[in-house]
Every structure is written in structure tokens, then in C-alpha cells.
Amino acid sequence: MREGLRALLAGYNLPPLERDVHASMAALVDHPSDPTSRTTFDPGHFTASAFVLSPDRDAVLLVHHRKLNRWLQPGGHIDPGDENALAAARREVLEETGLRADVLFEDVFDxxxxxxxxxxxxGHLHFDLRFLLGADTSDVPGSSEIxxxxWVRFDEIAAVDADPSLTRPFAKVGRWVGSGAE
Known part of the structure; x- marks a missing residue:
């Protein structure tokens, strides 16, 4: 898994404002303990999540996180059986929402x-690797986990949660959609 994490981080299109985050993530890959284990608390461990675009590509799916009482993208811990971080993100989307979302962007998106x-x-840190997926339906079965x-439109995110950890990737998704990259 460490080599896969190194490759994901090496392939990430690094915006200047994320250099410190990227450097901390790169350092965690070489942590003496398993950097994906949910029992690595000092400083923390990798997690995986996904921004799931609506079928019309005009909104992103958020789920209500019970413990944090916040609207967030689906995601969670990387389990030992996960092939890689992207597989973990897809599994978490399925577990939390019931959706089998398609991969829209193969590399780490945020x-x-x-x-x-x-x-x-x-208390610990989550080093979150975020991916971009697409739903083929607006009907979300949901699950007991959430x-x-x-569905939150790009221009609505600040009213839902103004934290940069959400507004920054929402802006990235909006730019990606606007570029016609799909």
C-alpha cells in the first residue's frame, strides 16, 4: 500500500496552496507504523473519500456525518482488504449511500x-485522499451509516458549510465540469 500511496501523491497535480499538506502526507507514507491503519494515531492515518457528481454534473452528493454533525463527502478508513485508496473511496460511497459510482478522474482529485x-x-488527524466519482442516478438509497x-450545487456549498476543506474541492469540481474534461 505504501508504494501505491507514494504513486498517488507523486501523480497529484499540486496547487501551490497545498504544498504543506502534500509534504505532510508524503512524510506519513514513511511512518514506522502502518499509515493506513485506523489505529495509527500519532499523528494519524490516511483516509479516502469521494466527491460524487450528480448525473447532470451540476451538484455534489454530501452525507450527514453523525459524530461530527456536519455535511461531508462520503468517505472513511482504508480497510486492509481494499486494493488501494480509490477502491476504499468507492467502497465507502457504496456503504454510505448505496450508489455504485463511476470513476471520473483516475488520480487523486484533492x-x-x-x-x-x-x-x-x-484525537488524531485524517490525511484524506479525495477522488472524483459520478452517479448515474439522483436517487440515493442511503444506508444506516448516515x-x-x-445534492449540493457548486454555488450553494458556502451556505451549507464554509470550511475550506469543502469549499476548495467544490470549486475544483466546478472548474473540472466547466472544462468539459469528462
């Missing part, structure tokens, strides 16, 4: 490091 508060585990879901 990176983020955010604090996860102490609870049953000590409290709810919603």
Missing part, C-alpha cells in the same frame, strides 16, 4: 488533513 476529535479513540444525504 487532498486534505483535518483533525478528528477524541472519543473512543484519541443520517441523511443531499
Amino acid at each position: 487532498i486534505d488533513i483535518h483533525a478528528y476529535p477524541a472519543g473512543r479513540e484519541p 443520517d441523511g444525504w443531499r
Whole structure:
């Protein structure tokens, strides 16, 4: 898995504002403990998530995270059985939403490091590798893992959550859609 993480980070189109995040992620790859293990708390571990575009490509799917009481993209821990981080992100989307989303962009689309508060585990950091997927239906079955879901248009994200960890990738997705890259 470490070599796959190195390759993902090496292939990431690094915006200047994300250099520090990228450097911290690159350092975590060489951490003495497994950097994908959910029991690596110092400083934390890799996670995988996905921004899922609506069929019309005009909105992104967010799910309501119970513990954090926030609307976030589907995602979570990289499990030992996951082939790679992208497979983990796709699995999390399926588990949380019931959607089998298609890969729209093969490489990492965004990176983020955010604090996860102490609870049953000590507080730690999530080094999130984010991917871009596409839904072929607007009907989201949902699951017992989430409290709810919603499609959020690009211009609505600041009203839902103004945290840069959401507004920055939403802007990237909007630019990607506008470029006709699909």
C-alpha cells in the first residue's frame, strides 16, 4: 500500500496552496507504523473519500456525518482488504449511500488533513485522499451509516458549510465540469 500511496501523491497535480499538506502526507507514507491503519494515531492515518457528481454534473452528493454533525463527502478508513485508496473511496460511497459510482478522474482529485476529535479513540488527524466519482442516478438509497444525504450545487456549498476543506474541492469540481474534461 505504501508504494501505491507514494504513486498517488507523486501523480497529484499540486496547487501551490497545498504544498504543506502534500509534504505532510508524503512524510506519513514513511511512518514506522502502518499509515493506513485506523489505529495509527500519532499523528494519524490516511483516509479516502469521494466527491460524487450528480448525473447532470451540476451538484455534489454530501452525507450527514453523525459524530461530527456536519455535511461531508462520503468517505472513511482504508480497510486492509481494499486494493488501494480509490477502491476504499468507492467502497465507502457504496456503504454510505448505496450508489455504485463511476470513476471520473483516475488520480487523486484533492487532498486534505483535518483533525478528528477524541472519543473512543484519541484525537488524531485524517490525511484524506479525495477522488472524483459520478452517479448515474439522483436517487440515493442511503444506508444506516448516515443520517441523511443531499445534492449540493457548486454555488450553494458556502451556505451549507464554509470550511475550506469543502469549499476548495467544490470549486475544483466546478472548474473540472466547466472544462468539459469528462
